Amino acid sequence: MDDLIAMTPCDGLLPVTIGDVTLTEDLPVAMTSIAPYAGQDEALNAALKDAHGLDFPAINRSTVKADARAIWFGQGIALLQGPAAAIELAKFAALTDQSDGWAVVRLEGKGAADVLARLAPVDLRRQNFKQGHTVRTELAHMMASITRIGPDALQIMVFRSMARTLVHDLKTAMAGVAARG
Amino acid sequence: MRITCPNCGERDRREFYVKGAALARPDVGAGLDEWHDHLHLRDNPASETKELWYHEMGCGAWIEVCRNTVSHEVVSTRLASGAELGGKR
Ligand SMILES: [Zn+2]
Numbered sequence: 001m002d003d004l005i006a007m008t009p010c011d012g013l014l015p016v017t018i019g020d021v022t023l024t025e026d027l028p029v030a031m032t033s034i035a036p037y038a039g040q041d042e043a044l045n046a047a048l049k050d051a052h053g054l055d056f057p058a059i060n061r062s063t064v065k066a067d068a069r070a071i072w073f074g075q076g077i078a079l080l081q082g083p084a085a086a087i088e089l090a091k092f093a094a095l096t097d098q099s100d101g102w103a104v105v106r107l108e109g110k111g112a113a114d115v116l117a118r119l120a121p122v123d124l125r126r127q128n129f130k131q132g133h134t135v136r137t138e139l140a141h142m143m144a145s146i147t148r149i150g151p152d153a154l155q156i157m158v159f160r161s162m163a164r165t166l167v168h169d170l171k172t173a174m175a176g177v178a179a180r181g
Numbered sequence: 182m183r184i185t186c187p188n189c190g191e192r193d194r195r196e197f198y199v200k201g202a203a204l205a206r207p208d209v210g211a212g213l214d215e216w217h218d219h220l221h222l223r224d225n226p227a228s229e230t231k232e233l234w235y236h237e238m239g240c241g242a243w244i245e246v247c248r249n250t251v252s253h254e255v256v257s258t259r260l261a262s263g264a265e266l267g268g269k270r
Contacts, residue, residue, distance in 0.1 A: 075240045121196065
């Protein structure tokens with residue numbers, strides 16, 4: 001049996017700092033999408049609260065408790081990030097393991113929103129996009145999930161296969177913002 | 182052109198994919214003429230028309246969009262699942 005070497009989605013690419021903005025890779029232990037079955041929204045919410053201390057997030061919002069984060073992830077779906085999803089949730093929702101499917105990066109610094117303004121067609125400035133807010137949107141032609149996880153910190157996710165493109169486009173935009181001073 | 186997704190809010194047209202006219206699916210047992218009409222015959226009005234759009238780069242919802250083909254105004258939007266186009270959830 002060969003020894004396989006585990007590599008992270010952004011292996012060898014990060015971290016990088018340009019100007020006052022830093023891009024790092026985040027590696028949640030597990031990521032699971034949770035899609036409640038028809039009519040099971042309330043039961044699922046109660047089970048999620050019991051198991052992980054989290055509310056099912058409202059549209060365009062995320063909820064957080066200790067190391068667990070639930071991010072609204074699209075029509076009728078949320079993504080649990082952090083612990084592996086409790087098996088009890090499977091009674092009320094379709095659970096899908098997404099752990100190896102996504103590249104997760106953190107863009108942090110005063111100019112973080114200015115960097116994303118060059119790449120995504122939504123307003124991510126702090127006055128409109130507050131901590132805990134999330135969007136599904138386009139980022140340089142990639143389907144992305146963007147969440148504000150701190151006053152100047154944004155979590156960005158794209159499909160793992162696009163990790164290198166994501167880092168390239170973010171670095172280019174970071175350099176552009178830094179060059180303007 | 183900007184489209185208001187019932188989930189995500191107002192978004193740029195580049196986030197969406199258009200399928201075509203929003204039509205109720207013929208019933209089980211519909212005849213050949215009815216299917217022919219459903220598949221091939223369109224009115225192409227110079228006015229308001231209803232289409233199905235997919236929020237491909239966003240939340241993944243199918244949306245019924247009413248828009249004016251003359252002015253390009255987007256008049257209204259709602260989730261396709263609530264537009265009574267047939268099928269059951
Ligand atoms: Zn949407």
